[in-house]
Amino acid sequence: MNTLHLPEDIKRRAFGDFLRSRRERLQPSDVGLSNGFRRRAKGLRREEVALLAGVGATWYTWLEQGREVRASVEVLSALADALRLDAAERRHLFVLNDRPPPESRKTGPEVVPDTLLRMLASLAGQPAHILGRRWDVLAWNRAAEIVFGDYARLDGDARNIMHLVFADPDHRRLLLDWEELATTALASFRADSARYAGDQDFERLIATLMRASPEFRAWWPKHEVARPFSGYKRIRHPLGGEMRFEYTMLSVIGEPDMKVAIYTPLEDSIAKLEQLLAVR
Missing domain, CATH: 1.10.260.40 (lambda repressor-like DNA-binding domains)
Structure with missing residues (x-):
């Protein structure tokens, strides 16, 4: 039997x-x-x-x-x-034991693998950037620079998604649905940052945002958490006008602290993006 x-x-x-x-x-x-x-x-x-x-x-x-x-x-x-x-x-x-593996806290500079950089460059018609453990913008393609601005002009904490959303007036004006995007980003950032509680770089960024943004100061103590991996973003581009994108956040195998954010233009935004990319 x-x-x-x-x-x-x-x-x-x-x-x-x-x-x-x-x-x-x-x-x-x-x-x-x-x-x-x-x-x-x-x-x-x-x-x-x-x-x-x-x-x-x-x-x-x-x-x-x-x-x-x-x-x-x-x-x-x-x-x-x-x-x-x-x-x-x-x-x-x-x-095999149905146990979550302990997640180690990495420190030091973050290096984007060449394979990711080549993939980023190949996304010619889709703005995309790579985020590090603290949501610093580590790399980006030309489409992202055309749509969201030149990240190379930013240094230190300023080249960080949370800093851009809450403490950069130019970037804030770009986002048509700022409050919805900001609350979602904040909840997702808090979930990602839990593993790095007490880390000096995280604490410095949070302290900076607490001083710079009344909204961040009001929302951070609420301890909202979320893990969104897709959504929609409307922007008011200074040259292209209103543009709409569907975005997806992808985790990187082998680099658990890195994410790839890809923005796919919707409907008439495709032609607008093509026109912007055609201008040198």
Whole structure:
């Protein structure tokens, strides 16, 4: 008679098989242990992994056997470290346990991969820009410069979407539905910034906006959060007049703190954008 396996059973077995496969590919010397004599085990022993991860050998054996035991986030992180897992393997380890992988806080300069820069340049008929972890504008294409202005003229905090929306009078005049866009952007920014609570760069930007914008000062304490990935934007361009765009925010695989914002012109805005792009 066939035994029906529940999805949880299948995941536990897959998790155990994954642990074993990662254990068997490592040699003791890879983790600072002695190879010893007459070593028959392929790769590390279970007891050695348990020692490195700071868990009991019997309990670790149960994990490899797919038994009904559940590892905490801290234990999964310790196992990932002990088994020398890379980023993709670490994420897989957490997914098999229905646990969200811990998100690390990155610091330092952000570098846009060349592949993204080439993609950005290829979007000739769609304004697009790449945002960093703090919503700084890291890169943009010519269409974005034509429609929204030259980001190169801005330095530091000024080249930031939240600063543009709340503290740049020229950009604010560009947006026909400013209040709707501003509240949506603020709620989405707060959701993204939660992981960086206390970060000096974030705190400096927020303090600047609190001083510069009465709306930001009134809305920020409300703690509204949202994660919109698409919507519509109407602008009043000084040369093209009223233009309408549908925008989409895309996450970047391998660069979790980067987003690509793409604006697709609607209806008669297509011809207006083409005319603007035709002027050198």
